[in-house]
Amino acid sequence: RKEVEQDPGPFNVPEGATVAFNCTYSNSASQSFFWYRQDCRKEPKLLMSVYSSGNEDGRFTAQLNRASQYISLLIRDSKLSDSATYLCVVPSGSARQLTFGSGTQLTVLP
């Protein structure tokens, strides 16, 4: 099993839709989790940090289920500008390393 697995997508949704991405991780000792956003041919940028059961920031909600080792990212009222690849990230190894999933590609259509 990969350390971090994500829905591969692509997800194509209309503007205004709600979309959810899932991520599972194998390291049960992980305490913190991250979602990064990466635009085409750009660097990853931190979107949200998740340290407890979840986090909400505007239209974005991240939820954590430690028992199932599962993280989700919910985007409400999708905007065209939300089109990007969303990377699920889990600290691993010495906890200095970040292990990235392969990413889920989202395209929001007009």
Add this chain to the structure above:
Amino acid sequence: GAGVSQSPRYKVAKRGQDVALRCDPISGHVSLFWYQQALGQGPEFLTYFQNEAQLDKSGLPSDRFFAERPEGSVSTLKIQRTQQEDSAVYLCASSILAGGREQYFGPGTRLTVT
């Protein structure tokens, strides 16, 4: 404000050549990370520095890869005798804390080995 910068942005090397990739982290950031990102994949960890000390190099794929950060600021990733499988985007990230998990990435260097 100044973010993480990397140079060159693009590098084409012939197989067997040595390359050096530079990273300027955010000023004052203690932690510096190098990642390799293949097309369609997430970044993969290569190595980690805390100030000038290289504390983790477990992700370096072979002894052809070498990284340094001699004064605890600028870092260089060197790849000797490049191979085609080294073609990827090399990302540098920095974090204000030691072992910091909230990392800020540079734009990357896209290396193509022909």
